[in-house]
Structure formats: C-alpha cells, structure tokens
Amino acid sequence: MKRKFLFLNAVFMLMFFRVVFAQQDAQFSQYMFNGLYVNPAYAGYKEQLNLHTFYRNQWTGFPGAPKTMSLSVDAPMMQYNMGLGLQVNNDKVGIENSLAVFGIYSYRLKINDEARLSFGLGAGFINNSLDGTNSIVDDSGDELQPGVKSSAFTPDLKFGVYYNDERFYAGVSATNLLSPYMVYSVEENQIIPKRSPHIYLTSGGLVDITDNVKLKPSFLLKQELKGLSTLDLNMFVLLHDKFWVGTSYRAGLNLFKTEGKNTTFGSNSVVFLSEFYLGEQIRLGYAYDFSLNALQGLNSGSHEISLGYTMDVSNILGNTYHSRQPKGNSIKVSRERTEKASKEPKPKEAEKTIEKPKEIPKQVQPAPVKDHSEAEAKAKANKAVEIEKLAERTQRQLEKAEAKKQREREKEAARKLEREKREEEAALKAKAKAEEEVAKAREEKTKEAQQEPKSDYEKKQEKARVEAEKKAKKLRRKNGAMVSPRYF
Numbered sequence: 001m002k003r004k005f006l007f008l009n010a011v012f013m014l015m016f017f018r019v020v021f022a023q024q025d026a027q028f029s030q031y032m033f034n035g036l037y038v039n040p041a042y043a044g045y046k047e048q049l050n051l052h053t054f055y056r057n058q059w060t061g062f063p064g065a066p067k068t069m070s071l072s073v074d075a076p077m078m079q080y081n082m083g084l085g086l087q088v089n090n091d092k093v094g095i096e097n098s099l100a101v102f103g104i105y106s107y108r109l110k111i112n113d114e115a116r117l118s119f120g121l122g123a124g125f126i127n128n129s130l131d132g133t134n135s136i137v138d139d140s141g142d143e144l145q146p147g148v149k150s151s152a153f154t155p156d157l158k159f160g161v162y163y164n165d166e167r168f169y170a171g172v173s174a175t176n177l178l179s180p181y182m183v184y185s186v187e188e189n190q191i192i193p194k195r196s197p198h199i200y201l202t203s204g205g206l207v208d209i210t211d212n213v214k215l216k217p218s219f220l221l222k223q224e225l226k227g228l229s230t231l232d233l234n235m236f237v238l239l240h241d242k243f244w245v246g247t248s249y250r251a252g253l254n255l256f257k258t259e260g261k262n263t264t265f266g267s268n269s270v271v272f273l274s275e276f277y278l279g280e281q282i283r284l285g286y287a288y289d290f291s292l293n294a295l296q297g298l299n300s301g302s303h304e305i306s307l308g309y310t311m312d313v314s315n316i317l318g319n320t321y322h323s324r325q326p327k328g329n330s331i332k333v334s335r336e337r338t339e340k341a342s343k344e345p346k347p348k349e350a351e352k353t354i355e356k357p358k359e360i361p362k363q364v365q366p367a368p369v370k371d372h373s374e375a376e377a378k379a380k381a382n383k384a385v386e387i388e389k390l391a392e393r394t395q396r397q398l399e400k401a402e403a404k405k406q407r408e409r410e411k412e413a414a415r416k417l418e419r420e421k422r423e424e425e426a427a428l429k430a431k432a433k434a435e436e437e438v439a440k441a442r443e444e445k446t447k448e449a450q451q452e453p454k455s456d457y458e459k460k461q462e463k464a465r466v467e468a469e470k471k472a473k474k475l476r477r478k479n480g481a482m483v484s485p486r487y488f
Helices: 002-015 314-318 330-343 374-451 454-477
Strands: 049-057 067-077 082-093 096-110 116-131 149-164 168-175 198-205 213-224 229-239 243-253 269-278 282-291 302-311
Touching (some): 082 116, 096 149
Antiparallel strands (some): 049 302, 067 082, 082 096, 096 116, 116 149, 213 229, 229 243, 243 269, 269 282, 282 302
C-alpha cells in the first residue's frame, strides 16, 4: 500500500515539474464567466459592481491533487472610462502553496457606442511556499522534497488588452512578468518554485438563433513561455437570457516543439458547464472535467463551482451630492432674540382705559352761553338725532349688499364645480372611446399579419424587436455605457 502511494506521489511530482523548476498558472474551466482571471483589462467591462468567486477541486481522489480558489471584485469608474479591481488567488498542489493578491486598473477607450478597447495593468505580490514536512519519501536527503518549510515573497505584474463590442470580443494578456527575474536568497537544500510567464489569447462571439436562444463559440490559448500550450475550444447556448449550458474540449499541445516537453500527462479533457441566473444579480455555475490523458483511471474527474453577484453602481458613481442644510439656525436666532428682549428695561405701562362708545344724548344740555339762545341748542340736538338714524340706515344697507355678494360667490362656485364635473366625464368618455379604437385597430392589424405569409410576419416581428433594442440602447448611451455587456 505504501509503495503504491509513493508511486502515485512520484508520478504526480514528475508531472508537475513546476514545483521544482517553473510554476504554471492554475486554470479554471469557467474562466469565460469572469475574464478578469486571465486578463486585467477586463476590469469594469460589465459596467456594474461585479463580485465573483471560483473553487476548483481537480482530479478528485488523486493524492496531492490541485485545489484552487479565486475571489475577485471589479467596478467601473469615471463615467465608465476606467475600471478598478482586486483579485485574490490561492492554489495548493501537493506540498506547494501559492497565494497571489493583485490590484487591477484598466483604462477603457470608447471607439463608438458599441465598442470599447481596454488596457489593463495588475500589480501585486505572490507568496510561494513548500512544506516538505508533510512529504513521504524513502530518502529524507532527497533535494526534490526537502524536509523543511521554505517560502518566498515576490512582487509581480500582469498586463492585458481587451476589445469588445455587442457581438464579439478578443483579448491578449501576459502574466508573471516579474517573478522569473527575481533573485531568491535561500538556505542550502531549500527549493523555491519560480513562476513561468504565461501568454493568453482569447476570442469569442455571440450569434442569435432565435429571440430566446443565443449561441456563443469561443476559444482560449494559454502558452507557457518555453513550455507547453493549452487550447480550450468552447461552445455555449444561452436560453431565455437565464441559463447557460455548454461543453469545452481542452487539449495540451506543444505548438513550438519545445525540446524535452511531451503531452503524455497533458491537460486533455472534456468539460461540461452550466450557469444559472438566480434573479437579476446572482449567478451560480458548475463545471465537470473528464480527463482524457494517462491519469484517466486514477481520478474521478474535476469539479468546479462559481458564484457571481452584480450590482448597478451608476447612481453611486455618477451623482454629486450637495448639502441642503440652511445657512442659519432659526431656533438659535429666535432664542437669542428672546434673551436680548428679556434683558432690555420694560417701559412703564400706561393705565388702560376702556373707551365707551360715544352716545349722543337725546337732549344736549349746552353750557350757558350768553351769546346762544335756547332755540339754537334744540336745533343742534335734533340734527344729532338725524345723523344717528342716517348711520344706522347706511349700516343696514352695507350688510345687505355684503350678504348678496356672498350668495353670488356661492352660486358661482357651485356652477364652476358642476362645469368641471361635466368636463371630467366628457374626458373619460373620450379616453375610453380612444382606447377602444386603438384596441380594435391592433386586433385588425394582428389578423392582417396572421393572414400574411409567415416570412413577412417574421420580418415584421424582427423589425419590432430591433426597434425595441434601439430604444434600450439609447437609455444606456446617456451615461456612456455599453449596450449588452452581460453576454461575455
């Protein structure tokens, strides 16, 4: 039993010679659902906040098989002209573990309303480590599997270019641009794997089969510098914009006839993939890889799951908020005025006198004047009585006139209310009649269309669909956004 385990471990270590000499990048089968993993220029492409995670368990049942996890987040900035992202990858293969963290920036050049050309740069660090304490070997002095732990922390860069329009995309990128040139200072018998530069070339398109069925062919070519190549040929079907299903064929190639390299233990496999849209924001994907190489009988295939979340950030990134606080504090000002008034000396209040209405005496008793006679005084008294009566008559007339005006105002208000009610009823009747005529016209148009030959009817349906898409595009063009970024 121990010999069998040692044999499998040896085969595994020989196949993954990167542990000793050069380290290859891990590869996900569902990379097409998040291009940020292979190309930093992808940052901001979806024009939404995009959070995505992968987990891959490769060659289930094989001792020391790779287990890889990736977490990434990216979003557009500055009216969709830039993209920012963060990516964290952890790859464990046997006694080796690699942790990579990258910050990503992309500049998105607008070619026209439908096309963008992006340039992306990723900068970060990679921590490569070997844990020889967990290895099982017959010769503990073997330099290939040291009995101690060793690690190296190195900076690294990656760069990419990405083009996309409504129905086509293509990109090229390079990773591990610094790590091959780093000088390691390690103790004797310690081995630190170096990462090998990789070049990725990818392209694909979208073809409408029907309104609810779309076809997406694509490919990915991964070339390790001075090493082997891996080619993925993919074919997907999108149903009702909710469900992706497809297959992929992966082949290990030696395109540049590199000496000492063979594809016996290559990446040949068939992949079955699917992804569901759980609502408008959440996506769940699954992939199963079936090996076609020499390891076919030694493992139960590879399993990979992915989870994505998107959120619209146009309202967050496109608005500038202004303070609406009043310039002054009305409560504070009122309180200061009250305190100021309470401190001022209060003037002495004048004695209040109740003025009684003047009464015209029935008989005026004039003071005895030597120059006035009794007759003249009586005349003045009579005149005052007449003035009082005239004032009473004038007051009654004013009250009658005011009451009459009030009755007129009430009548006018009632007439206005009645008139508005009649106008409203007439408008409702006209609207109902118009809707009835429109419905009748639509029904007649539908009957005419159904009587036409099927090809002409389909042309009209296609024209209507195109017009609807144009209206949707105009809404996104206002913010300088792409029209249909979710397909790639």
